[in-house]
Amino acid sequence: MPESYHKFHRHPAKPVRTLEDAANDEQIIVVRCGLCRRQINYLATDMVQVLNPARPVDAPHFACSRCGTADYMSVKVKTPSAGDFGHLTIRRLLRIRSVSEWGNRLLGDAPDPGKTPKGL
Ligand SMILES: [Zn+2]
Incomplete structure (x- = not known):
């Protein structure tokens, strides 16, 4: 919903900083x-x-x-200071789990068109 982003665009002369900008600057997102x-x-x-x-x-x-709501969430961006290293607790992304996709196929048919099941 790009429209809802506009309320966070505070000043026309100030371009919107994106998540990518913050990642490029190795910043911390404080939620x-x-x-x-x-x-x-x-x-x-x-x-x-x-x-x-x-x-x-x-x-x-x-x-x-x-709380299950985003209504009271606020986000701040900070650049880590030297004293943050070894002290500031960060919630890290440990692993991205892949999602299994399931679909009905006829017995003997390949799950993906064009692929032959192994062993046949
Ligand atoms: Zn809460």
């Missing part, structure tokens, strides 16, 4: 829920792997996992 006051730090370089890199960096990226 805070104002309702439960949960705050989580992410690396922009992790987030671009799972979210659209063209998203405005300060638009809420997802709902709070505790």
Whole structure:
């Protein structure tokens, strides 16, 4: 929904910074829920792997996992300082799980057209 991004475009002279910009600058995305006051730090370089890199960096990226709403989410971007290394807890992207796709096929037919099942 690109339209909803416009409210985060605060000044016409100031171009929208995207998630990709923040990743290129190796910045930290600080996501805070104002309702439960949960705050989580992410690396922009992790987030671009799972979210659209063209998203405005300060638009809420997802709902709070505790409250289930994005209404109170605020996003800040910070550049790590030397003192952050070894001290600041970051929620890292550990693994991207692939999604299984299932579909009905006739017994003996290949799952993908053009591919022959092994062993036949
Ligand atoms: Zn919350």
